[in-house]
Amino acid sequence: MASNVLRGIAIMSALPILVHAQQSTPQITSEELKTHVRYLASDQLEGRGSGSAGNTAAAAYIIDRLREYGIRPAGDSGTYYQSFDFISKVKLGNHNTMTLEAPPSGGGKKKLQVDQDFRPFAFTSNTSVTGPLIFAGYGISAPDQNYDDYQGLDVNGKIVLVLQYSPDGTDPHGELNKFSSFRNKARTARDKGAAGLVMFTGPIDDPDDDLIPLAYDQAFASSGIPAVFIKRAAIAPLITSRGWALGALQDSLKARRKPIAIPMPEVRVDLTTDVVQVHATTANVLGYLPGTDPKVKDQVIVMGAHFDHLGWGGVGSGSLKPDTTAIHHGADDNASGTAGLLELAQAFGAEAQRLRRTFVFTFFSGEELGTLGSAYYVNHPSFPLSSTDVMVNMDMIGRLENKSLTVYGSGTSPSWGTLLAKEDKDSTFTLKLVPDGYGPSDHSQFYGKDIPVLFFFTGTHNDYHKPSDTWDRINYSGEEQVVRYVYSIVEDIDGAPERPGFTKVASSAPSGGGDRRSFRVTLGIIPDYAEGSEGMKIGGIRPGGPAEKAGLHAGDVIVNMGGKKIMNIYDYMGMLGELKPGDKVSVVVVREGKTMEFTAEMTKRN
Numbered sequence: 001m002a003s004n005v006l007r008g009i010a011i012m013s014a015l016p017i018l019v020h021a022q023q024s025t026p027q028i029t030s031e032e033l034k035t036h037v038r039y040l041a042s043d044q045l046e047g048r049g050s051g052s053a054g055n056t057a058a059a060a061y062i063i064d065r066l067r068e069y070g071i072r073p074a075g076d077s078g079t080y081y082q083s084f085d086f087i088s089k090v091k092l093g094n095h096n097t098m099t100l101e102a103p104p105s106g107g108g109k110k111k112l113q114v115d116q117d118f119r120p121f122a123f124t125s126n127t128s129v130t131g132p133l134i135f136a137g138y139g140i141s142a143p144d145q146n147y148d149d150y151q152g153l154d155v156n157g158k159i160v161l162v163l164q165y166s167p168d169g170t171d172p173h174g175e176l177n178k179f180s181s182f183r184n185k186a187r188t189a190r191d192k193g194a195a196g197l198v199m200f201t202g203p204i205d206d207p208d209d210d211l212i213p214l215a216y217d218q219a220f221a222s223s224g225i226p227a228v229f230i231k232r233a234a235i236a237p238l239i240t241s242r243g244w245a246l247g248a249l250q251d252s253l254k255a256r257r258k259p260i261a262i263p264m265p266e267v268r269v270d271l272t273t274d275v276v277q278v279h280a281t282t283a284n285v286l287g288y289l290p291g292t293d294p295k296v297k298d299q300v301i302v303m304g305a306h307f308d309h310l311g312w313g314g315v316g317s318g319s320l321k322p323d324t325t326a327i328h329h330g331a332d333d334n335a336s337g338t339a340g341l342l343e344l345a346q347a348f349g350a351e352a353q354r355l356r357r358t359f360v361f362t363f364f365s366g367e368e369l370g371t372l373g374s375a376y377y378v379n380h381p382s383f384p385l386s387s388t389d390v391m392v393n394m395d396m397i398g399r400l401e402n403k404s405l406t407v408y409g410s411g412t413s414p415s416w417g418t419l420l421a422k423e424d425k426d427s428t429f430t431l432k433l434v435p436d437g438y439g440p441s442d443h444s445q446f447y448g449k450d451i452p453v454l455f456f457f458t459g460t461h462n463d464y465h466k467p468s469d470t471w472d473r474i475n476y477s478g479e480e481q482v483v484r485y486v487y488s489i490v491e492d493i494d495g496a497p498e499r500p501g502f503t504k505v506a507s508s509a510p511s512g513g514g515d516r517r518s519f520r521v522t523l524g525i526i527p528d529y530a531e532g533s534e535g536m537k538i539g540g541i542r543p544g545g546p547a548e549k550a551g552l553h554a555g556d557v558i559v560n561m562g563g564k565k566i567m568n569i570y571d572y573m574g575m576l577g578e579l580k581p582g583d584k585v586s587v588v589v590v591r592e593g594k595t596m597e598f599t600a601e602m603t604k605r606n
């Protein structure tokens with residue numbers, strides 16, 4: 001509601017923006033870059049969230065420019081659009097019920113109200129369970145840290161009641177808070193045999209006793225058991241009637257770091273959860289220029305940039321100010337790259353007759369949701385990936401400072417090192433070369449298909465993923481230099497008689513996606529976020545890593561690790577959190593319908 005009110009105001013107050021005040025030129029200019037960025041990052045486009053009207057308006061703007069520049073459509077059935085489906089949010093279904101039934105002396109039967117007394121987690125399993133209640137501290141099992149709320153506890157078939165956070169409180173750097181994510185607690189409860197999970201916040205951590213919002217975390221997976229958040233007010237009497245004041249209970253857990261379990265066999269919980277995933281559609285914008293040299297015209301140079309951003313932000317959006325509902329303008333991320341790609345399309349469009357190879361311009365949507373658009377493209381390419389020579393990505397190229405330009409993927413082809421140095425003729429930049437072809441943007445998807453990549457990036461900053469990433473903070477002349485540099489590199493690749501070779505980079509650098517927490521160990525895989533299968537699909541294997549040595553392949557779906565069921569990426573990340581370098585762990589995967597077991601020796605993560 002609040003966001004709708006805000007939306008109305010923003011639209012009314014948005015000033016009309018003159019898109020084409022002057023005639024545009026084929027040259028790459030800071031003025032034209034600014035014109036594009038100002039429009040794409042304007043209030044009018046509301047942060048270009050995938051599936052939103054602002055995102056559609058951005059796509060329309062890009063297409064208008066591509067037409068002007070003479071770029072041909074390369075999307076679905078002769079259009080520029082390549083549509084794909086994604087899960088935009090989750091909402092409550094009609095069947096969320098929770099009843100607590102105790103003997104008359106213990107409070108009798110209490111029917112709780114969804115959204116008032118309790119709320120399911122977005123990842124809950126949509127089923128019904130009944131069982132006795134048992135309080136199990138913070139619901140953390142971390143024997144390595146000498147802390148185990150489940151020690152000596154039989155929770156089989158029971159509904160486990162746990163506190164949010166950990167004995168370390170809300171401090172995100174607390175040792176035990178590594179184990180305190182909602183997903184992790186649900187996974188632990190399930191692994192211990194619990195039938196369901198109920199979580200609440202202790203008075204020391206949250207005096208307000210608010211329900212947590214229903215926020216989708218961009219993973220398809222459910223926790224395997226029903227899991228809900230409940231208001232302290234609705235559950236506390238059951239604990240206090242047993243002689244525990246909640247604050248004192250938290251203090252004891254913190255001081256002793258020993259489990260305090262309170263079985264309540266006479267309290268029956270009846271729990272049904274129903275969370276519905278809402279699907280939406282968004283589209284990549286694709287255009288191309290055909291090659292003209294008979295020898296290499298079927299070889300493809302892909303240039304890309306994502307044009308989506310975080311919309312109005314909010315919990316689960318990726319915003320670094322998730323408590324504020326405001327337009328996340330995304331000027332640097334990634335109106336800057338989109339503008340750069342438009343300028344490249346215009347420049348190359350003006351000299352189409354001398355392009356030897358086929359040039360493809362890919363404007364991706366869904367990147368902020370986990371590179372969904374580029375994942376869709378590599379599975380439904382407009383031109384064969386086997387003939388795709390290179391993917392050049394631009395994501396956040398608008399904040400050049402001290403000449404510092406980062407180029408990822410510099411090790412993905414033997415040609416790149418020389419080329420990058422040679423085209424930086426006057427040392428315009430201080431180049432920071434990162435050999436790895438994986439990283440937190442769309443080029444990762446192409447590298448995962450064995451295509452050499454180059455990813456240009458001017459670095460992160462304080463406005464990253466915040467509403468303050470606005471058009472007036474862009475260094476346009478710096479961006480012009482970056483885009484001209486990209487232009488000259490692409491020109492060189494096109495001029496070369498041979499296609500660039502491909503190198504798989506041996507790397508232990510942390511992956512940009514998913515493994516965001518501070519694990520001590522790595523398995524050396526790239527998770528595939530776009531898959532909805534049970535288990536966790538491996539999108540890519542890092543050369544020289546434990547997974548490769550163990551014999552795992554890209555495409556394998558991990559279903560069990562260390563004897564624990566892996567239903568999704570969160571189970572997997574939870575497992576990583578429990579392992580030490582040198583641990584040998586069994587990994588069961590499904591490969592082409594067959595179940596196979598491997599042993600991997602975990603290595604230290606750098």
Ligand SMILES: [Zn+2]
Nearest residue numbers: 333334368465
């Ligand atoms: Zn971003």
